[in-house]
Structures are given as C-alpha cells and as structure tokens.
Amino acid sequence: MGSEGPKPVVIHVTGFKKFQGVAENPTETIVSNLRDFIQKRGLPNGVTLGSCIVLETAGDGALPMLYKIMESGISRTDALSNEQVVWLHLGVNGGAHKFAIERQAVNEASFRCPDELGWQPQQLPIVLEDGGTTQTRQTSCSVEAILKFLKKKGYDVTTSDDAGRFVCNYVYYHSLRFAEQKGHKSLFVHVPLFSKIDKETQMQFAASLLEAIAATC
Numbered sequence: 001m002g003s004e005g006p007k008p009v010v011i012h013v014t015g016f017k018k019f020q021g022v023a024e025n026p027t028e029t030i031v032s033n034l035r036d037f038i039q040k041r042g043l044p045n046g047v048t049l050g051s052c053i054v055l056e057t058a059g060d061g062a063l064p065m066l067y068k069i070m071e072s073g074i075s076r077t078d079a080l081s082n083e084q085v086v087w088l089h090l091g092v093n094g095g096a097h098k099f100a101i102e103r104q105a106v107n108e109a110s111f112r113c114p115d116e117l118g119w120q121p122q123q124l125p126i127v128l129e130d131g132g133t134t135q136t137r138q139t140s141c142s143v144e145a146i147l148k149f150l151k152k153k154g155y156d157v158t159t160s161d162d163a164g165r166f167v168c169n170y171v172y173y174h175s176l177r178f179a180e181q182k183g184h185k186s187l188f189v190h191v192p193l194f195s196k197i198d199k200e201t202q203m204q205f206a207a208s209l210l211e212a213i214a215a216t217c
Contacts (some may be wrong), residue, residue: 019057
C-alpha cells in the first residue's frame with residue numbers, strides 16, 4: 001500500500017472588533033481582508049481557508065456566534081472524512097512588538113475593563129464544570145514547529161503561555177474545549193498594533209501562519 005498523504009486541512013479564522021483602548025483592532029482588518037489576500041497569493045495544495053469572521057470583543061455575549069462558527073465548521077466534515085479542521089483566533093496585544101503564538105488558555109475570566117457588551121467578570125471560572133480558575137487547556141497544534149516555520153520566513157514571533165484573562169483567553173478556552181471534544185484543533189495568536197508592525201507585514205504573516213499550521217498538522 002502507498003503511504004497516505006497529509007490530511008486536507010480547513011482553517012477557520014476569527015478576529016475581534018474594537019474595544020476599550022483600541023479604536024482600530026488590526027485583527028478586524030486582517031480577517032476582513034484575508035480571503036481576497038489569499039486568493040491573490042494562493043495556498044499550498046490541501047489547505048482551504050474556511051470562514052473568516054470578526055467577533056464582538058465580548059466574553060459571554062460572543063459565545064452564541066463563536067459556537068455557531070465552530071459548529072458550522074464541522075458540519076461539512078462527516079465522521080468518514082479525513083479532513084482536519086483548525087480554528088485560528090487572532091487577537092491584538094496593544095503593548096506587544098512581535099507576534100505571539102499562545103500555547104494555552106486558563107479557566108479564568110478577570111476582565112480588566114468591561115467588554116463591548118458591558119460584562120466585567122472577576123475571578124470567574126470560564127467553564128464551571130471544568131473546575132477552578134487554575135485549570136488550563138493546551139493547544140494540540142505543534143507550536144514549536146509553527147514557530148520554526150514562521151521564524152524561517154523572517155517574522156518576529158515568539159511563544160506565550162499567558163493569553164491574559166480578558167476576551168482573548170475567554171474565547172480561546174471555549175475553542176480549545178470544543179476542538180478537543182470534536183477531535184480537531186484550535187490556536188490563538190496575538191498580533192501587535194499596526195503602529196508596531198505595519199498592515200502589509202501582518203497580512204503576509206497571517207497567510208504564512210495558515211501555511212505553517214497546515215504544514216505542521
């Protein structure tokens with residue numbers, strides 16, 4: 001028998017709208033323009049860009065849309081399919097000067113300011129049945145391999161074990177939990193403001209990130 005080729009990969013991407021202190025969220029721009037950018041640039045064989053959705057910068061209030069996106073992402077992938085689904089979430093870190101691949105999310109919501117729907121939890125478990133606020137969930141994506149791939153392309157990128165306790169971590173925790181239950185994968189990547197790394201470089205980075213995920217799944 002011949003060896004099997006790599007699994008076909010479908011990557012669904014989300015970003016966030018503006019929030020307190022960030023009037024222009026770069027991830028909204030990246031995700032809104034990603035499909036056109038990828039159509040011009042192309043992706044390797046076997047890689048498909050799925051949905052590109054911009055979420056409200058909200059915790060609990062954004063969950064219906066998040067779960068709708070994730071459910072629809074696997075509805076086209078039946079049990080007999082060999083397709084790997086990855087949910088890629090992009091968020092901004094206003095104080096960062098480089099890209100950061102987040103290894104994990106923590107089961108704690110402690111919002112430093114209210115989200116865009118006015119919710120500001122403090123030291124609440126994100127998923128009560130998972131236990132206390134020290135519980136973590138790790139991505140099953142190959143973080144070190146993705147890092148190596150992106151560094152080889154010349155990007156200023158690092159890894160992180162702390163996605164904060166705001167909306168980014170909140171969404172990531174739910175996504176990691178869902179992905180694990182469904183046998184798929186989730187990854188969160190923080191990007192800087194466009195004033196730190198310009199839009200064109202960030203668009204190129206997002207496209208390279210899709211390639212890196214697909215190459216290391």
